[in-house]
Amino acid sequence: MSLFEIIIISLIKIVIAVVALLLTVAYLVYFERKISAWAQNRIGPNRVGFHGLLQPFADVFKLLLKEDIVPDAANKPLHTLAPFIALFVAFATYAVIPIGPAIHIFGYDINLVVADVNIGVLYVLALTSLGVYGITFAGWSSGSKYSLLGGVRSSAQMISYEVSMGFSIAGVLLLSESLRPIDIVNSQYGWMWNAIVQPIGFITFVVSAFAETNRLPFDLPEAEPELVGGYHTEYSSFKFAGFFLAEYANMIIASCMIVTLYLGGWQIPYIDKLGLGVTITTLLQIGAFISKVVFMLFFFMWVRWSIPRFRYDQLMNLGWKVMFPLSLVNIVWVAVLIMLFN
Amino acid sequence: MTVKKRTEDLTFFQKIYVAEIGRGLMLTLKNMFRPKVTMQYPEVKFIPPASYRGRPVLVQENNGVERCVACGLCSRVCPALAIEVQASETELEKERYPEKFEINMLRCIFCGFCEEVCPEEAIVMSKDYELVFTNREDAIYDKDKLLTSVDKLKDRLEFLRKFK
Amino acid sequence: MPKFIVDGKEIEFQQGQTIIEAAKAAGIKIPHFCWHPSLSISGNCRVCLVEVEKMPKLVIACSTYATEGMVVNTKSEKTLEARNAVMEFILINHPLDCPICDEAGECKLQEYAYAHGKGESRFEEIKNRKEKRVQLGPHIKFDGERCISCSRCIRFSDEIAKANQLTFIKRGDRVTITTFPGESFDNPYTLNTVDICPVGALTNNDFRFKSRVWEMSSNNSVCIGCARGCNTEIWVRNNEILRLTPRRNDGVNKYWMCDHGRLNTFKFVNSEDRIDGAFVRKDGQLVKNEWEAAINYAAKELKKFKANEIAFIGSPYSTCEDNFVMLKFAKSIGVTNINFLEHIIPGNQDDILIREDKTPNSLGAELVGIKSVSNGSNTDATLRSIKEGKIKALYVMEDDVASFSDEWEQALGKLDLLIVNAANQSKTTLLADILLGASTFAEKNGTFVNFQGIVQRIKPAVATEEMDRALDGMNMSRWDKFGTKYDRWMQGHKYNSKPSWKIFTLLSIELNGKLKYEMAEEIFNDIANSVESFKGLDFDLIGEQGIQIKNVNAGKRMEVKNF
Known part of the structure; x- marks a missing residue:
């Protein structure tokens, strides 16, 4: 393939990925509202369009039509920059998530991933850590005590949970012997899903993922009762929409990561034994990936509307005294497994 | 700060916590499939019970005369100063009647003090909760809007007789 | 002791x-x-x-x-x-009428029932029915059921009003009050019985059902009905005077005031014909102007005349301050022809309260230095001069000169310039070239001197555009305190009027800058410094009960005699 072709193919992938992401985010908000309503025996949005399906667009228009307010006390460049950092990180992370096996189309071999990086997992870890800059900047530059507290909490939380997250992944890497997401997926052939092989690692990773995405029960950076809106208290209109978008995009990435690392990625156990055609297999596998991600997203929301927020000291306790030791136990467990069966 | 000790120790399963989270999740999941309680408001309307305190109205007897004698007690007791009464003389036995009776629905806080203080059971809280206006002037309800036939208020009057 | x-x-x-x-x-x-x-x-x-x-x-x-x-x-x-x-x-026989009773809120029976009553009745029988809504006299309605037969009204009319018109009839629980056969409860003081009635048996026709007492604010003032200057309270709701009641002053009116003063001396304050703002005649029509423009115009017009072509007419209805400032202003532009016209109805006087001088402050006006002209007589020098054309410009302050006689009216018509300060429309204001809205007695601070030589304060009770109820220290009802401009009960009209002394001060600023008064108290201090009779007095000394002027030489008008 020439360089030109590579660029074109990458651009097409990027456009598809971004559009898909944006649409998903829009409908995630819709489903978030629906699921919260269902959990509370309500109906949820049902006025805009058929069963309220146009609600996300109404929400977006409303947000964009609002006045963009920048507080006098704010540091204006950083205040403007912050949501873009958050957005950039969210979108950039998406680049390394594989949604299916390599396919052969129009005479090209194409990996169903924007960038097939051989250190993909490291890349994701690095970028998600960058995401905290967006939030911390937003908190500091707003010139509001609530925002600042939100920002500070966020960075502390990120650091605490990144540790156990990293150790959980270490278990996965021990098994796959690669940092490339595609390899990791391939290493979970059959029922050898990491979630089954190393359940403790799975749990610590999922919990850390909740914390990293600032979702309930770990949404302390934006805890409404105490911090108004947390780091985005002083944001409105498009910039607020930016944070909103980033939060949901992060959720998608977290789900994708969970699926990729622990739930076998696009794999359907022993599908190759059924002797189906290549195209159908590929489509089924993409479908499998998407349904696994959708389930994880549902799980995110489900948890949000079931479990109350932790107190800050509880959060730190859990992070350092429970999650961290557990992830260490997990590494030992994986090491023992490798010693025994390899 | 005083630390409150639990009266009972947690069981082992509660201590694991994961199991309890699972139970919580199942609870919300179960609720997702239960019938919905939402009323589709403009199409379906809530009919309040007799104890409901909607907008205050004046009771009008079947002969067309209002019960109110314009004593002004509701106006005096109103903590939000929503009520203005102007009395005048009438040939009827009650001597006084309200020439003007206005309730500013922007001020009203639906506390029901007016109803409680009224010596004539002339002002009562209705079931009407649909109060919409687009300017301050419209929000001031005069006698025309306040007078309500006694038949329509039977529920509330009975309730008052029982519990007031 | x-x-x-x-x-x-x-x-x-x-x-x-x-x-x-x-x-x-x-x-x-x-x-x-x-x-x-x-x-x-x-x-x-x-x-x-x-x-x-x-x-x-x-x-x-x-x-x-x-x-x-x-x-x-x-x-x-x-x-x-x-x-x-x-x-x-x-x-036992007192009806549970409080909700419809005007006395509620200032009722002795209510108060004592609250302090000493049982809170419930052991009386199971039917209460007595008596006549209600009996028109005892022109101003009074009587409710027989409410009456507790204390006989205060009977004693009042016998002993104070000296009109034996009321009496008890029947006995026991059927006793009730009525007038003697063929008589009506009609004397100049009947309404005092409403005040002294400890319950609401006697009600004032004029005030009946107008307002609950707790809805009004009251401010101390002085009646302007005659030279007695009975101490009063002005009761106001929604910036409208609803009633006057007498205020105790043993040296002046004791507990009483006459029906005329009570009924007829406040209604003009809120009447339709108030002069609301400043008007200038343009093409034969009085056109409303901004105050500044009207004052400016008046000053310009006054300048066109020589000092001896101008005359000023003060007013015994105005306060000492108004008359004093008018006098100073007139003198500052060189005018010497300054008088006020008496309003005396000879013989309309009794030895209780009513005086034949029907103005509250003729003694005060005279004391500050304005000559009086007896009852606007047609032989007066000013009138003659106008008729002869010697006086071409006339300034009339708060008096209806044209209503004295046709001659006065014709004379005013002849003038080249007639400036009038007035509160209400009258024959005089119709002829005015420049008409400036004056504040009434209920809208300004000031002093009156009654016929005994007692200086008394009046205080504002009604807000105008420049007198604010809260900022200018008027008493306020609950409504006044918490009302906003969006509440209909706060939208009572505020007139765009100024006290006369302020009008003259503004004119002076326009013409020569000699007068710089900002409040009535300053003027009174000035009077106290420059007028012998007021030496050493100030508003605080006058207080709520007034103070007797000493070393006066005010001639016939002064009469140091209590009734």
């Missing part, structure tokens, strides 16, 4: 004082309905029963004389029990 003991407290009394009087003087209140300090003792309500040691039965405090060494107990169990019993007895 002899002493006796009330509730364990040693109290001095004068020989001949009753227990209730002596106790009242010492600040101990004994409940009473029928007793009134300036009426004879009747002793029929029995609510003032007190226990006196060594007396076998309780005695009524209003008709038992205090004696040396007497030990009175107004709070003993026996007394309270008796009081409760009396209250219960009185309330």
